[in-house]
Amino acid sequence: PLVWLPFDPSHLESVLGELPPGLRYEVVDPTEHVPDSVEDVRVYVAPYQMGPAVGDVLPRMTSLEVVQVLSAGVDNVRDRVPEGVLLCNGRGIHDTSTAELTLALVLASLRDVPGMVRDQDARRWNTRWRPALADRRVLLVGYGAIGRAIEARLVPFETEVVRVARTARQEDTGPVHGFDELPDLLPAADVVVLICPLTDETRDIINYELLSQLQPARAIELAHHHGGAAVGHGCHKNTQRGVGVHRRREKGNLPGQPQPALFPNRHLVPAHLAAVHDAFWRAGGAAGINDVV
Numbered sequence: 001p002l003v004w005l006p007f008d009p010s011h012l013e014s015v016l017g018e019l020p021p022g023l024r025y026e027v028v029d030p031t032e033h034v035p036d037s038v039e040d041v042r043v044y045v046a047p048y049q050m051g052p053a054v055g056d057v058l059p060r061m062t063s064l065e066v067v068q069v070l071s072a073g074v075d076n077v078r079d080r081v082p083e084g085v086l087l088c089n090g091r092g093i094h095d096t097s098t099a100e101l102t103l104a105l106v107l108a109s110l111r112d113v114p115g116m117v118r119d120q121d122a123r124r125w126n127t128r129w130r131p132a133l134a135d136r137r138v139l140l141v142g143y144g145a146i147g148r149a150i151e152a153r154l155v156p157f158e159t160e161v162v163r164v165a166r167t168a169r170q171e172d173t174g175p176v177h178g179f180d181e182l183p184d185l186l187p188a189a190d191v192v193v194l195i196c197p198l199t200d201e202t203r204d205i206i207n208y209e210l211l212s213q214l215q216p217a218r219a220i221e222l223a224h225h226h227g228g229a230a231v232g233h234g235c236h237k238n239t240q241r242g243v244g245v246h247r248r249r250e251k252g253n254l255p256g257q258p259q260p261a262l263f264p265n266r267h268l269v270p271a272h273l274a275a276v277h278d279a280f281w282r283a284g285g286a287a288g289i290n291d292v293v
Contacts, residue, residue, distance in 0.1 A: 133191075
């Protein structure tokens with residue numbers, strides 16, 4: 001059976017010790033070039049890209065049995081996977097790196113690190129008082145594997161973490177509130193982290209009316225956008241500080257998007273900042289691929 005990989009198979013060997021027997025491997029990025037072997041591919045490990053281009057090749061894979069994406073979300077390829085083909089996501093691969101990025105952005109926003117950098121660029125010495133993360137109430141909207149990883153890093157900073165998910169339940173870490181409780185939970189939040197997947201249910205889950213309930217003197221909102229806006233339009237006006245982690249298909253400028261000069265308290269960063277060199281291997285991504293093949 002032929003397996004297309006977006007990286008050299010030697011990376012798998014370094015983790016697994018040896019590759020699963022009986023498989024052939026080709027290193028292919030079909031967004032750049034599609035080899036003649038496309039009709040023989042049985043397992044397609046897609047390149048780590050957020051856009052739909054990684055799925056353009058799927059109709060030509062007539063022998064395909066498994067699609068493995070390296071992201072936690074699959075909304076960019078879900079509707080394009082042929083019937084009968086197994087679609088596997090990259091759950092667990094990016095938990096650590098995404099949680100690290102979340103903590104870095106929350107601290108940077110609270111302590112106004114971007115403002116310090118702008119002052120440095122302008123050769124200004126501007127002392128200021130800023131809030132600490134300690135003793136803040138963090139509303140964590142989305143409590144899957146990444147949400148748990150974020151909580152594990154917030155707790156040592158002496159925060160109070162309020163967990164929110166689609167359905168209310170009791171976890172070993174404490175109670176998890178349902179989405180329907182957001183109107184009651186938001187007014188008391190200092191920091192809001194949106195890490196839920198984008199679905200019809202979660203689109204615009206934080207709307208203008210809800211976000212206006214945040215305490216403007218100290219609240220920040222951090223959104224990891226999974227392919228679309230989980231925060232409704234106009235909400236950037238309602239928070240003193242905000243960080244948007246946007247998944248985009250192209251590099252370069254943001255046409256039609258709010259510009260930093262217009263919204264100086266909102267910082268836009270690409271989601272690929274959560275992609276670190278050793279994420280796949282440290283998080284056991286290679287072992288997951290081994291289970292599939």
